[in-house]
Amino acid sequence: MIKLNEIKRAFLVSAWFIFLTFPIMVIRINPVEHIVEWRWKNMALVGIGSFFLSFVWNYLMKQKEPGFKKTETAEKTDTIPPLPPARRIQREKRIYIPALVAIGTLTIVFPFIFSMYQTNIMVSALIYIMLGLGLNIVVGLAGLLDLGYVAFYAVGAYAYALLNYHFGISFWMALPIGGVLGAVFGILLGFPVLRLRGDYLAIVTLGFGEIIHIILQNWNEFSFGPSGIANIPRPSLFGIDLSVHSSTIYIYYIMIGLCIVTIFVVNRLQNSRIGRAWVALREDELACQAMGIDKAKTKLTAFALGATLASMAGVVFAAKTTFVNPASFTIWESIIILCIVVMGGMGSIIGVIAGALVLILTPEYLRAFSEYRMLAFGTMLVVMMIFRPGGFIPDVRRIYKFEGVKSMDKS
Amino acid sequence: MECALKVQNLSMDFGGLRALDDLDLDVGRNEIVALIGPNGAGKTTFFNCITGIYPPTEGDVLISARGKDRLERINGIKPNKVTEKGLARTFQNIRLFPNMTVLENVMIGRHCRMHAGILGAVLRGPSTTREEKEAVKDSYAILEKIGLAQFVNEFAKNLSYGAQRRLEIARAMATEPFLLLLDEPAAGMNPNETRELDELIKQIRDKEGISILLIEHDMKLVMSMSDRIFVVDYGRKIAQGTPNEIRNNPVVIKAYLGEEADA
Ligand SMILES: Nc1ncnc2c1ncn2[C@@H]1O[C@H](COP(=O)(O)OP(=O)(O)OP(=O)(O)O)[C@@H](O)[C@H]1O
Ligand SMILES: [Mg+2]
Numbered sequence: 229m230i231k232l233n234e235i236k237r238a239f240l241v242s243a244w245f246i247f248l249t250f251p252i253m254v255i256r257i258n259p260v261e262h263i264v265e266w267r268w269k270n271m272a273l274v275g276i277g278s279f280f281l282s283f284v285w286n287y288l289m290k291q292k293e294p295g296f297k298k299t300e301t302a303e304k305t306d307t308i309p310p311l312p313p314a315r316r317i318q319r320e321k322r323i324y325i326p327a328l329v330a331i332g333t334l335t336i337v338f339p340f341i342f343s344m345y346q347t348n349i350m351v352s353a354l355i356y357i358m359l360g361l362g363l364n365i366v367v368g369l370a371g372l373l374d375l376g377y378v379a380f381y382a383v384g385a386y387a388y389a390l391l392n393y394h395f396g397i398s399f400w401m402a403l404p405i406g407g408v409l410g411a412v413f414g415i416l417l418g419f420p421v422l423r424l425r426g427d428y429l430a431i432v433t434l435g436f437g438e439i440i441h442i443i444l445q446n447w448n449e450f451s452f453g454p455s456g457i458a459n460i461p462r463p464s465l466f467g468i469d470l471s472v473h474s475s476t477i478y479i480y481y482i483m484i485g486l487c488i489v490t491i492f493v494v495n496r497l498q499n500s501r502i503g504r505a506w507v508a509l510r511e512d513e514l515a516c517q518a519m520g521i522d523k524a525k526t527k528l529t530a531f532a533l534g535a536t537l538a539s540m541a542g543v544v545f546a547a548k549t550t551f552v553n554p555a556s557f558t559i560w561e562s563i564i565i566l567c568i569v570v571m572g573g574m575g576s577i578i579g580v581i582a583g584a585l586v587l588i589l590t591p592e593y594l595r596a597f598s599e600y601r602m603l604a605f606g607t608m609l610v611v612m613m614i615f616r617p618g619g620f621i622p623d624v625r626r627i628y629k630f631e632g633v634k635s636m637d638k639s
Numbered sequence: 640m641e642c643a644l645k646v647q648n649l650s651m652d653f654g655g656l657r658a659l660d661d662l663d664l665d666v667g668r669n670e671i672v673a674l675i676g677p678n679g680a681g682k683t684t685f686f687n688c689i690t691g692i693y694p695p696t697e698g699d700v701l702i703s704a705r706g707k708d709r710l711e712r713i714n715g716i717k718p719n720k721v722t723e724k725g726l727a728r729t730f731q732n733i734r735l736f737p738n739m740t741v742l743e744n745v746m747i748g749r750h751c752r753m754h755a756g757i758l759g760a761v762l763r764g765p766s767t768t769r770e771e772k773e774a775v776k777d778s779y780a781i782l783e784k785i786g787l788a789q790f791v792n793e794f795a796k797n798l799s800y801g802a803q804r805r806l807e808i809a810r811a812m813a814t815e816p817f818l819l820l821l822d823e824p825a826a827g828m829n830p831n832e833t834r835e836l837d838e839l840i841k842q843i844r845d846k847e848g849i850s851i852l853l854i855e856h857d858m859k860l861v862m863s864m865s866d867r868i869f870v871v872d873y874g875r876k877i878a879q880g881t882p883n884e885i886r887n888n889p890v891v892i893k894a895y896l897g898e899e900a901d902a
Contacts (some may be wrong), residue, residue, distance in 0.1 A: 493761050500760030500771070501753050504739075508747045511736035518690060518730075520722035520751025521815050529757060 238282040245278035246271055257335035274551040288615065334483055339477040347480050351548055354483035355541050360580040361490050362537030362566040367566065369503060370530035371510025373430040374564050376437025379417070380410050382444060384542020387551045389457040390450075399463035399547050403540055410539025411532040419533035422524050425513065437562055444554040456553025460546050479548050486544065490537055490578055497533070498577075504529055507575075544612035567605075571612050573619025582620045599601035641668040642703055643725075643818050643850040644711060645691070649698035651681070651688050651874075658684045660874040662698070671844055671851045675885075676871075677894060683731055685871070686820050690728050691718040696835055702726065705817045705848070713877040718776060721850045723751050727816035729807040731823045731854070736741060737796035744780035744795050748813025778813060785809040785839065793872045800831040805839070812843070819843065821853040825860050833857060837864055862886065870894065 248402060253274055295483045316620040339347045365376045387409050390401040398404070407504055417436050444451045452456075462475040463482060497503045508516045517523050546552050564587065572583020588606075594604070612619070640668045644666040651659040653885050666672045674682050684833060688695040694715050701710040703727045713721060727748075736744050753774060759767045784789045785805050790798060801856060804824055811819055824840070826834045837860055854859050861868065862882040870878040872894040878885060885891055 458843060496761045496763060497757070500763075500767070501750060501755045501774075502757055502760050504743060504747060505750055507739060507743075508736050508750075511738060514692070514718075515730065515734035517718040517735065517749070518692070518722060518728055518734075519747050520719045522717075523748070533757070543652050633647050 234283070234286060238286075238625060239283040240277050242275045242277075242279040245597055248277050249274050321356065339480050344473055344476050347476050348548075349478070349589065349592045350545075351483050352592075353485050353585055355479070355545055356565065356568060356588045357487050357547075357581050357584040358483070358490050358541040358544075359538055359565045360572065360584045361487075361494050361577065362534040362541070363565050364569050364577070364580050365494065365497070365506070365537075366530050366534040367569050368580075369498065369510065370506040372527065372530060373426065374433045374531075374534070375430050375559070375566065376417070376433035376435070376440070377534070377538060377565055378557045378559070378561040379437045379440040380538035381542040381545070381561065382440055382533075382554075383410055383413050385446065385552045385556070386451060386457075386542075387544040388543040388546040389460050392460055395459055395635065399461065399543070403543050406539045408533040408534045408544040410537075410542075413539070414529050414532040414535025417535075418528045422527055434562075435558065439611050441554055441557055441559070444557065451554070453552060456551060456555075458551045459553065460550045462550060463547050476548075478543065483544060486540065495576060502526075504528065543549030567609065571609065571619055573622045574634065576619065576621055579619050579621035586620070590612075642666070642701075642710065643668050643670070644852065645699075645703075646685075646689065647699045647701070649685070649688060649700065651684055651693060652696045654848040658792045658874050659688065659695070662871065662874070662876055664869050664876070664879075665848050667866075668850055669844060669848055670866045671840065671864050673865040673868045674852060674871065675856070675858075675861060676877075680871045681874040683822055684874075686728060686822055686854065688714075689721075690820065691721040691724060692718055699864060702818070717752065721814075722814050723754050725815065725817040726819035726820065727811035727814045728736060728817075729804070729811055729824060731826065733800075733803050733807060734793040735803055735806060735810070735835055737794065739795060740797070741782065741790045741793050741795055741806055742775070742778055744810050745781055745813045746774050747773045748781075748810040748854070749778060751814055781809050781812050784842075785812070786835070797806060801828045804828065805836070806853050808839070808843075811851075812847070816849060818850045818852065821851065821855075823854050824859045825855060833860055836860070840864060 233256065244318040250271070252268040254267050256267060257263075266628075268355040279338070312436065338350060342350075359377070362380075363377050366372050366377070381588070386400065387406045388397075391402055417433075421432050421530060424432055445454055462472075463478060465478060505516070505521045506520070508521060509523065509526050509530075513523060545556070549556075568583040568587050569580055570583075571587065573579025591605075616622075642665055645664060646664045649659055649662040650657065651665075658847075662681075662685065664672075664674070666683075673766045674685065676682055684693070687693045689700050691713070693720070696793060699712055701712055702724060703710045705744060711724070713726075715722060715895045736747060739747070753770050755767045755770055778787065779791065782791055785808060787798075787805055787809060788803060790802060790806075795803065797804060804827070807823065808819075808824065821840070825836055840853070841864055844851055853861075853865075866883055867879065868878075868882060869876060870888075870891050877890045877894055878891050880888070
């Protein structure tokens with residue numbers, strides 16, 4: 229039932245929106261002919277639109293509330309609350325294994341059934357998956373809000389570009405070198421911020437990201453400034469240079485391989501002594517130290533690992549585009565990666581993968597609406613934070629279940 | 640008596656405020672010692688100085704781990720190093736890891752006694768697997784001792800207040816301390832829980848051979864279990880002695896009751 233006061237409220241909302249948007253949506257001054265246009269039709273559209281959106285909003289908010297109450301009562305009556313869907317799928321072997329096989333097959337045949345354009349987009353998405361998983365270690369697990377993450381991505385890309393330019397180093401050599409350089413930079417930038425937390429850390433890391441960007445932009449002798457470095461070779465297969473088409477496919481498989489390794493490493497780390505220390509650090513820094521965890525070491529490993537992954541992704545990026553310039557490494561990039569982690573689900577590997585796919589693929593396929601991309605992006609963020617604050621797929625970190633001493637010995 | 644902890648002339652300044660003033664204190668092996676005093680006396684600050692959270696302005700903190708006869712100076716070293724050396728603590732305002740399970744909380748306590756590094760964790764060789772299994776088993780054994788085994792897979796934030804306080808003790812025990820520092824362990828507990836706690840602390844001392852230094856406002860608990868009591872007020876030690884001596888000490892009564900004592 230629609231109540232009267234709901235109509236009244238929706239009406240007020242639409243009146244407010246009409247008022248707010250009046251100057252930009254209704255009045256148009258034509259400076260050439262010195263006339264003022266009154267676009268009353270727009271006003272009507274804004275009014276009707278916001279009236280209906282207000283209804284939808286109210287409806288969604290109401291949907292949210294009972295669900296909230298349900299979980300609360302579940303806790304009180306001591307029954308086991310229903311598992312989140314992602315968990316349930318993981319538990320159910322019958323769904324899990326065929327799903328994995330299907331996804332696996334699709335990933336393998338992807339470049340052969342889809343066009344090169346699609347494959348290229350997919351490679352971008354895979355690069356962002358890797359970046360997201362790396363930042364997830366820093367932000368999602370260790371709880372260190374890093375807004376300058378793109379700096380490490382740039383380190384990798386420029387490492388390959390410059391090493392190749394000056395010394396002719398190949399992609400396969402640059403990949404590990406980039407990883408090590410990333411780790412070094414992670415530790416170098418990590419040291420000064422060891423004492424910082426939360427917003428202070430965010431601001432300082434933001435500054436670091438900008439410093440790297442500005443250096444690349446202005447230090448012409450070193451980085452060739454805004455014009456960047458071109459003609460970076462694509463990876464070669466056993467010394468054979470590939471055509472553009474086959475090298476795209478090749479990079480696709482390289483990226484799939486890197487993502488699988490990354491997932492494996494992050495998953496193993498998450499369920500280990502190191503991963504537990506990261507999570508504990510996120511939960512309570514002081515208690516963590518008092519329990520004998522070396523805060524500095526734990527933070528630096530998180531920074532270094534995250535940076536290594538970003539840097540290796542950067543090497544692939546340089547090889548993929550064959551051209552790097554500072555414009556690819558702006559603060560905006562850091563924010564997208566952070567959005568991937570936050571929207572996907574902090575601390576959750578599947579969540580980050582889902583986040584990267586949604587955030588990178590949707591804009592590509594919605595090019596037609598590209599003018600409204602930012603608007604859609606913002607709206608999605610706000611709506612997500614209200615209705616799914618834990619992200620698409622909230623943290624499904626394997627928690628240490630104790631199943632009795634006997635079953636422990638058996639396994 | 641053999642000494643586990645010896646604190647000499649400890650002072651701590653916060654800007655112009657002298658929170659601790661020339662404090663001496665010692666805890667013997669297998670002893671339960673209480674540190675009492677009115678609110679704001681500097682008790683928690685004293686713990687923070689010993690455990691490396693604040694570097695003391697003046698004075699020495701000396702410890703002697705089990706089996707060592709020499710005292711070792713530990714002031715100025717980092718909190719995690721202090722814990723590694725065998726001092727573990729709980730916090731006055733509970734500081735658990737709320738979104739980790741009870742078992743995981745205790746496993747964090749095992750962290751400094753484990754060795755797996757990044758490479759070990761990624762490769763997960765036999766020694767890492769064994770270490771992880773042992774950590775789970777040891778942590779569970781501690782939970783059984785403390786009486787929290789039934790909550791093993793609960794999130795720490797879902798435990799009752801009393802259970803959370805006990806979990807803090809369990810977590811501290813997991814670091815294999817020789818001296819346990821408890822900051823108001825009975826705060827917020829009902830009489831029943833307090834009685835159990837009394838029992839538990841005595842057991843930790845008797846069965847595990849762990850010395851205990853505790854801050855507590857519950858006088859009944861303090862009097863029943865302490866071997867010795869230190870009383871501080873305004874950062875200064877005003878009395879020390881056995882529970883009986885403290886009970887009848889006019890200076891202590893005055894500090895606690897203020898003007899009423901004169902009447
Ligand atoms: N970090 C700090 N900075 C400045 N002053 C502090 C700090 N920590 C404690 N103090 C001050 O030191 C004094 C002692 O505080 P402390 O917390 O040690 O008291 P306490 O004996 O533990 O009291 P309570 O029984 O209420 O826990 C107080 O005056 C307090 O305001
Ligand atoms: Mg206190």
